[in-house]
Amino acid sequence: LDHPIGRDLEEVHGAGGVAGHPGEQGFPPHGHARPHAGDDGLAPQEERRLHHVALQPAGAGEPQGARHIRVLEEAVVVDDAVEALAADETLRLELQTALKNISDIERLTNRLLIGRAGPRDLAGLQTSLNAIPVLRGLIESIPALKALHSKLDACPEICDKINRALVDEPPATLNTVGIIRPGYAQELDDILQASKDAREWVANLEPHERRRTGIASIKVGFNKVFGYYIEVSHANTGKVPADYIRKQTLVNAERYITPELKEYETLVLNAEEQIMAVERQLFEALCVELAADSKRLLDTARMIAHLDAFLSLGDVAVREGYIRPILTDDDLLIIRDGRHPVVEQLLDGGIRYVPNETHFDSMSRIHIITGPNMSGKSTYIRQVAIITLMAQIGSFVPADEATIGLVDRIFARIGAQDEIHAGQSTFMVEMVETARLLSGSTKRSLLILDEVGRGTSTYDGLAIARAVVEYIHNNPRLNCRTLFATHYHELTALPNILPRARNFNVGVTERGEEIVFLHKVLPGGADRSYGVHVAQLAGMPRPVVERARELLHMLESEGGNFEIEPAQPQLKRSRPKTSPGQMSLFTEEPTHAALDALRTLEVDSLSPIQALTKLYELKRMIEAKT
Numbered sequence: 333l334d335h336p337i338g339r340d341l342e343e344v345h346g347a348g349g350v351a352g353h354p355g356e357q358g359f360p361p362h363g364h365a366r367p368h369a370g371d372d373g374l375a376p377q378e379e380r381r382l383h384h385v386a387l388q389p390a391g392a393g394e395p396q397g398a399r400h401i402r403v404l405e406e407a408v409v410v411d412d413a414v415e416a417l418a419a420d421e422t423l424r425l426e427l428q429t430a431l432k433n434i435s436d437i438e439r440l441t442n443r444l445l446i447g448r449a450g451p452r453d454l455a456g457l458q459t460s461l462n463a464i465p466v467l468r469g470l471i472e473s474i475p476a477l478k479a480l481h482s483k484l485d486a487c488p489e490i491c492d493k494i495n496r497a498l499v500d501e502p503p504a505t506l507n508t509v510g511i512i513r514p515g516y517a518q519e520l521d522d523i524l525q526a527s528k529d530a531r532e533w534v535a536n537l538e539p540h541e542r543r544r545t546g547i548a549s550i551k552v553g554f555n556k557v558f559g560y561y562i563e564v565s566h567a568n569t570g571k572v573p574a575d576y577i578r579k580q581t582l583v584n585a586e587r588y589i590t591p592e593l594k595e596y597e598t599l600v601l602n603a604e605e606q607i608m609a610v611e612r613q614l615f616e617a618l619c620v621e622l623a624a625d626s627k628r629l630l631d632t633a634r635m636i637a638h639l640d641a642f643l644s645l646g647d648v649a650v651r652e653g654y655i656r657p658i659l660t661d662d663d664l665l666i667i668r669d670g671r672h673p674v675v676e677q678l679l680d681g682g683i684r685y686v687p688n689e690t691h692f693d694s695m696s697r698i699h700i701i702t703g704p705n706m707s708g709k710s711t712y713i714r715q716v717a718i719i720t721l722m723a724q725i726g727s728f729v730p731a732d733e734a735t736i737g738l739v740d741r742i743f744a745r746i747g748a749q750d751e752i753h754a755g756q757s758t759f760m761v762e763m764v765e766t767a768r769l770l771s772g773s774t775k776r777s778l779l780i781l782d783e784v785g786r787g788t789s790t791y792d793g794l795a796i797a798r799a800v801v802e803y804i805h806n807n808p809r810l811n812c813r814t815l816f817a818t819h820y821h822e823l824t825a826l827p828n829i830l831p832r833a834r835n836f837n838v839g840v841t842e843r844g845e846e847i848v849f850l851h852k853v854l855p856g857g858a859d860r861s862y863g864v865h866v867a868q869l870a871g872m873p874r875p876v877v878e879r880a881r882e883l884l885h886m887l888e889s890e891g892g893n894f895e896i897e898p899a900q901p902q903l904k905r906s907r908p909k910t911s912p913g914q915m916s917l918f919t920e921e922p923t924h925a926a927l928d929a930l931r932t933l934e935v936d937s938l939s940p941i942q943a944l945t946k947l948y949e950l951k952r953m954i955e956a957k958t
Contacts, residue, residue, distance in 0.1 A: 333721075333742060410642065410726020411656055412476035417646030418728070426470055427643050433463040437633035444623045451502035451511050451615065454622070457629075458494040461487050464632065467639065480639055485632045490625055497618050509607045512614050520610045527603030530596045534560060537593065547571050553587075560597045561587040645727050652676075654728035657719075658735045663775065665692040665720065665813050669732040672715040673722070676730060686851040687732070690716050692813045696834050698805055701817045701853065702824060703838030704862035706869070708851040709817040710746060712838070713780040716815055717742050720778055739813075740776040743769040745784060759787030763796075770803060770810075779804065779814040786819070794820045805830045806944045824857030829945075829952045926953040 417424055435456040443449040464486040471477040502511050512520055538552040541562060551563040558579055564572055565585045576588040622629075648654065652673070669687035676685040686708075692699075701709050719729045723736040745765050749758060756764065766784055773779060784800055785793030797820050804810045811832065816823075827833040837858035839850035847865045864880045872880075929950060938946065 406726070409476075409479070410645075411659075411728075413474075413480070413642045414645045414649060414726060414728060415656055416474050416476040417643055418649045421650070423470065423474075424643060424647055427467070427639070430463055430466045430470060431636070431640055431643070434460040434467075434636060437461075437629060437636060441623075441626050441629040441633060444619055444629075445626055447616075447619065449619050450505060451498060452504055454494050454498055454618070455502055457622075458491050458498075461491045461632075464636075467636070471639070477639070477642075480635055483631065483635045484639075485628055485635075487625065487628055487632060490622055490629070493618065493622065497614070506612050506615060507608070509604055509611060511611045517610070517614055520607065520614065523603060523606050523610060526599055527607070530599035530603065533596050534593075534600060537562075545571055545573060558587070558589075559601065560593055561589055562593070563587050649728035652730060654730050655732065655734065657723040657729050657731075659723060660735060660737050662737045663692070663694065663813065664735055664737040665690060665716070665778070666733070666735040667691075667716065667719055667729075667731050668734070670715055670719050670734065671730040672711050673718060673730045675711055675715075688712055688715070688851075688853045692737075695832055697811055697832040698801060698814045698816060698830070699834050699836050700801070700823055700826060700857070701815060701836045701838070702819065702821055702858040702861075704840050704847065704849065704858070704860070705819075705866040707838035707840060707849045708853075709838055710782050712853055713782060713815040713817055714744075714746070717744065717778060717780050738776065739778045740774060741772060742778045742780075743773055744780045744782075745769055746780065746782040757787075762787050766800060770800070773804075773810055773812055775810065775812050777810075777812045779812060780817075781814070782817045783819065784816070794822060798823060798826065801826055801833065802830065802945050803941065805832060806941050806948075819861045819863075821857065821859050821861075824859075829948045831948075926950045929953070 417427075437457065437460050440449065440453050440457045440460075443453055464484055468481055468484050468486070471481050474481075497512060497516050499510060499513050514521060514524065534552070538550065541550050541552070542548060547564060547568045549565055549568065552560065553563055554560050561579055562576065563582075563585050564576075564587075569586055572586075572588065575590050577590065578586055579589050580587040654673075667688075667690040670690060671685050671687050679685055690699075701713065703709055719731060719734060720736055720739055721742060722729045723734060724738065729736075745762065749761060762784070766781070769779060769781070781800070785795075785797040787793070788796075797816075797818055801814075801816060801823065804812065804814050824835050827835055835855065835857040836853050837856055839852045839854050840858075840862065841848045841850060847862050864877060864884055867880065868877045929946075933946065935943075
């Protein structure tokens with residue numbers, strides 16, 4: 333899936349979001365982002381996994397035949413797992429509880445590898461690994477999860493290393509002592525013991541000096557300037573021992589130090605710095621040792637992410653009433669009563685989503701979809717693409733039945749936007765994306781196109797739209813499943829000359845000047861777009877709407893040919909022009925159209941595809957005359 337499809341399907345971000353990857357600006361709140369998940373409590377590793385399988389389905393880069401077989405097998409394996417979890421609500425609840433005790437192991441491992449892990453990261457890793465045996469026990473009896481069960485590695489050696497090295501509740505950073513468990517390193521234990529002894533000696537110094545000197549008021553204190561000191565009042569200075577060294581004179585007392593006191597002061601004051609340095613050294617060595625097992629940790633993280641994703645898919649399948657699709661290795665695509673998974677969730681209470689059917693087979697390859705604005709054409713074609721994508725990654729799908737033939741690519745050309753930073757206008761972006769779609773598709777691809785050609789003049793756009801449909805239909809490399817939504821009603825004549833094209837329209841009911849959208853896709857083409865009605869619904873001023881109706885009636889009655897005189901604001905009707913550029917693309921000559929077409933045909937200038945298209949047209953002309 334390339335950049336435009338990720339944006340156009342909105343399968344990893346909601347409307348208005350910016351196409352891209354997690355962390356980019358524009359991602360919506362949970363619940364609008366993943367049509368196949370729809371869960372407000374996604375764990376980070378689960379979210380990454382769902383994002384990965386949605387945007388990068390398995391098998392890219394392999395030979396086509398092998399890729400189809402492997403992707404099909406992997407999707408079936410995921411379907412089996414999702415089905416097993418969907419069928420057991422108790423198991424889902426127990427797994428959800430167990431998974432809450434597991435942190436993002438992939439993130440923690442990556443922090444280990446780049447040397448950014450902290451004490452609590454290792455504690456979180458240990459807690460997560462300790463919870464894996466519980467997960468293994470819960471899924472041990474599930475056949476569909478047997479392969480995953482065998483790859484869930486609790487890494488007991490890693491847990492043991494962390495448990496022996498770290499205290500039960502380590503501080504958040506390395507700038508605080510008390511990280512390493514006592515007994516882990518002799519060097520650290522010696523420093524800790526020396527510091528403890530020094531503090532005990534200082535604590536016992538005051539009573540000891542009182543007994544030794546006979547000075548009952550003697551005090552031992554500490555400040556940041558002089559460190560530890562012994563304070564003696566002026567009245568008792570005569571009793572001061574000879575080993576006292578005077579350090580400071582106060583109004584009522586003298587402060588002294590002794591060589592022994594300075595030695596223990598050094599031990600006490602330097603101990604914390606020494607402990608911090610040794611603990612940092614031991615911690616970094618532990619991280620290096622654990623990073624050597626990063627492959628085991630990352631493999632385990634991926635298995636947990638898989639299980640978490642399966643669990644989310646199973647949960648949403650039950651909650652939203654999704655069904656298991658049938659995956660095949662042919663070119664069928666049959667969906668009965670399919671629904672758009674995101675739009676369905678966003679509907680207000682009491683409003684029911686109108687399901688629709690889709691049927692592609694060997695003789696139905698291009699669906700030309702016409703109908704009113706705002707009737708649901710774009711939603712429908714997106715719906716088919718998302719259901720196909722969901723089925724291929726192993727998710728259940730929002731439909732009553734679905735048979736999905738494997739696709740190798742999904743291409744989309746939807747919406748109008750420019751890329752000013754790249755010097756591309758709206759129409760240029762549309763043409764670039766259409767060109768990418770036509771050059772990158774194969775017989776296995778699924779194409780969804782919406783309003784191709786609308787960014788230029790009517791006849792230019794109509795010509796481009798028809799040429800695109802003919803190219804997809806006639807090119808031997810393509811002839812792929814295509815949904816082509818358009819307001820060019822002239823294109824509804826194409827199934828008359830393209831045998832694998834079919835017309836569909838989105839139903840509408842008229843009640844006087846009001847219209848009611850049925851949102852139902854029906855066989856056959858539409859002849860109106862009801863754009864003026866939509867303008868009225870949007871709140872256009874009444875004079876604008878009424879004038880638009882007058883002009884629409886004039887255009888329809890005059891065949892679209894009218895001129896505006898510079899001196900008058902009113903439109904002046906003129907006789908239809910006879911320029912070949914204004915003729916309908918589908919108008920036939922009154923007599924012997926096929927013979928006349930053959931006489932004017934420049935055979936040498938035709939490409940093979942153009943020649944094939946002309947043959948279809950000539951055959952249809954002859955059949956119409958007979």
